[in-house]
Amino acid sequence: MRLTHALFAVLALSACAPASTQPATTQKAAPGYPVTITNCGRPYSFTAPPRRTVLMSGGAVGQVSALLALGLDQQIAGNAQSYGTSDVPGRQAAIDRLPKVKIQQGGFDISRETMLSLRPDFVIGTTSYDFDAQNGYATRDELAAVGANSWLPNSTCGKTGTINGTQTIEDSYGMLRDFGKIYGVSAKAERLIAESKRQIAAIADKVRDEPKPRVMYIIPGMSMGSAEFSSIGGNGIWNDIFAKAGAVNAFHGQEVFLNLSKEQVAKTDVDAVVIINWRNPDPDAEARKLFAEFPQWGKKYVVLSDSAYLGPDNAVAVERIARMLHPDRF
Template sequence: MRFTHALTVLAALCLSATGCGGPSPRSASTAPPIAPGHPVTITNCDRTYTFDRAPSRTVLMSGGAVGQVSSLVALGVEKQIIGNAQSYGASDVPGRAEAIDRLPKVKIQEGGWDISREGMLSLRPDFVIGTTGYDFDARNGYATRQELLEVGANTWLPDSTCGGPGTVRGTQTIEDSYDMLRDFGALYGVGGRAEKLVERSKRRIAEIEARVRGGSRPKVMYIIPGMEMGAAEFSSIGANGIWNDIFEKAGGVNAFGGVTDEIFANLSKERVAKTDVDAVVIINWRNPDPDAEATKLFTQFPQWRAAKDKRYVVLSDSAYLGPDNAVAVEKIARMLHPERF
């Protein structure tokens, strides 16, 4: 995942509101049945899309993310996925990484981070899910949203990252995860499942918030070792993202939340050393030994309270937009306020 990129056909079914401009290559006998609640119209990134049927040929772009594919797996619609480029190889939910690994994989373009335009069109998708606007930027070699729409494929992005990481619309919160689940639930005809996931998450987070209410608010670092989001030595420190909401609900605060308007801070070792850090969240992104990364940080910054107390937790997909933010909230809360559990 590198947010300097950051972070690609013929469709079997015409799904756009304006039509595809040509006949569908899929015959009526092989078209998927109309799902409950369809047609569904959504507005995504200021564009309107109408789904006459549930997507049956879904492709997930990478963008370095995993929350979108996790959401589809949690909703039980894996069979509608024909190509997946999202994988951390790790998950905070038992069995999730293995379920994602079983999905049909797609080839990432050589020297790039996602599916090339030619590769995408050859898949004949009817629905393409991205992570940021970069996933549909022709300058990166990817199929644009308009190109995909013209061949019958609707697209979806988180509304907060429509234009790419450099043009973020506000800071993501856990509510954005719920919005994504509800969107996917409606599109795939499993709105009831989506609502159950949302309500279960809300209930658990409310229980955790009640436990930590009134306590101290330790300063937490969020870092993805091995990532390069900029030129500075520490360019993968989370500054403004969904993790800020997760920290707040877990009874903490982002130690680097105000240092930049970007999603990730791009900091020198000297700047990091001057910041008080009480605890660390290590994000495991294809890392063979994330615990060693915590040891490395504590060796570099022994003055931190986090280093003195060896206070850290390793997370992966639950700390991103997705269906499992309650897992991250609970694990961080237990790290920060063990006496409350």
Template sequence: MSMNRPAAAALAAALCLLTAACGSSSDDQSSAKPTEAAAANTKNGYPVTLDNCGHKETFEKAPSRVVVMNGASVGEVSTLLALGLGDKIIANQQSYGMSEVPGRAAAIGKLPTGNVKPNDAYDVPREAMLGLRPDLVLSTTSYGFDGKNGFADRDQLKDVGANSYVSPQGCGQDNSKMTIADSYTLLRDMGRIFGVSDRAEKLIAASEKNIAAVSSKVKDEKKPKVMILFTNMSMGSNDFSSVVAKGIYNDILAKAGGSNPFENASKTSFADLSKEKVAATDVDALVVVAYNDPDPAAYAEKLLKEFPQWPAAKNHTYVTLSDSIYIGPSNDLAVEKIAKTLHPDAF
């Protein structure tokens, strides 16, 4: 989940993820003798203060004009929709065109875009951002607030009354340490910011329960070697440059009862591998991740034919996924779907 994003232009050609921040929450900051309106906010849990990537962000009330930057993610917009906050979004730049959650892709497609003309990084340029008059801007990584690349920086947003938020593990450009816990942090932070912590905790509890139930069924099973990669993506110089090495993917895979044979092939989220290296590795199953690909299964079938020596090819074992394997509210669906593919007899 870490790619350089000089051109999230490479979205269709190189997925710069998800995927998000050093955004840990701090204690609420109380105001002294509030006015009647402020007293009502205090009763509802405001003000809320978060320390996010070294920036102190204080919310006096729930945001109502939210801009969701692209960042080659759907984690932020999916989290808002899962919390029932879609009506707070005035401009959304995130979309994968598909989802494991019924109706989510369509719901994302119906959100306003703010009529923004994206810049070369396929995201919201400074002038357009300020013209939207947001009160909260969400970015997958700190790149979205980098003034040197034509974005409104966090101080400029503060000057026009807008808070900003970088998703968990997104303070830098390396998401290789991301886990499912970061998805829960994103949910909790959005719950606090919008005053819907009860909804966030219910979603987290349901996810944890589902993952625990799945993991308990496969904990004693042998862990197949699983290759996770993106369909038709080029992120490096070799034939296989979109193979997952580290990140939230491995956490999901482990909970589903699998292992990643390419985990040590790179220190970052993705490995850039030759065809020979891939051919020499025993692969028991494929997880093919699609970004706006109408037929990811066709890509999986192509790989199985290309490497007939794989146990995955001999047993025809693969699963396709889209948004549930990234940071976001639906990681339990990815765990369940992978586990059922790897260990069908356990279910």
């Protein structure tokens, strides 16, 4: 599969569009409201919890997972996010039950016309690509004009594909806090965050004094550049996940995904591989293929999907990687 530059970054990172104006409203504030969040440098005010949320795809799934973890499925009027699988039992089935949004043929996300027909009061995107008029999508200003606030992850605000530092697990917590405040469920968001922190701290403590294996993060079969290996994770939330699991990224780099030749990959020492399953019919076969190509690496790997991205379930990824690398500590 080949993705455009604008789309590929959203598989792991979320960039923010230029800030838009706030929607004008005369609605009487609900109890506990109004509330205001700052998103991509601009304040957005809410007089009540959103009732008609639409989630754009951008190749992501962490935002819809966060809403489901917070018990907000009834507020979702349309969802375009799905990997077709999840590391959390029952999560994919819950996503499948949500109202689906049809994406126009040949497009990557919800068109402007489709979006406006859904009458959203809140639109959640993944990168600025999702709100770019040149791509055929409603802009944040256009949404504001019809009374819909919008949101993008603050961790990489800027134009699509840019990185302001490395995304970390704290950015997942930031998303949960934003949604908790917007929907009036901050107490539940803080409970989810506290439990995640407790789980991750316990795992990190188990592996603290262990050697740090060098791990590759790869989405097999996905082409994001011209080189043979263009879906190797360089700079993303996975680096923080690896660190908490007692490992380091063998291919750490400044770019979100690295564009490497087979020779460059072969020269790198790799102790284990994290195979990311994004709509892949047989990720284990992809692992076997990779190890046949690089037999010097051994055969240690784990398959993950949504827990390895921005979202509410990073503790799952930390634990599964740690158990794969340091089984004697569990």
